[in-house]
Amino acid sequence: MKGANHELLSHRRTANAQSNVRKFLDSEIAPVVDQHEKKGPLTKTEATAFINQLMPFGYFLGFLPEDCGGSNLEAKTNGILVEELGRVWASLAGRSSSPPASSGS
Numbered sequence: 001m002k003g004a005n006h007e008l009l010s011h012r013r014t015a016n017a018q019s020n021v022r023k024f025l026d027s028e029i030a031p032v033v034d035q036h037e038k039k040g041p042l043t044k045t046e047a048t049a050f051i052n053q054l055m056p057f058g059y060f061l062g063f064l065p066e067d068c069g070g071s072n073l074e075a076k077t078n079g080i081l082v083e084e085l086g087r088v089w090a091s092l093a094g095r096s097s098s099p100p101a102s103s104g105s
Helices: 002-039 044-057 075-088 090-096
Strands: none
Touching: 002 044, 002 075, 044 090, 075 090
């Protein structure tokens, strides 16, 4: 029974995370997507500002353990978060799920 309780709790956390991020994306990010897409690619400053807004939800480093700066998200939850962002803004989803490009060279 302990495994079933853990699975149920995990499912509830994932569903809660999805609901919270969906509300945020729909109210804060979706309204500005067209405006930014018409301008062309995001600048590094713009992309960083959006990613900083998303980090509290577990984006960018969410899969890492907390002691490494992440949110210790389960892989399933991390995938759902990226999927939700892709639903609203696919190009930003690509930036938020991968490490920043090196500025060297």
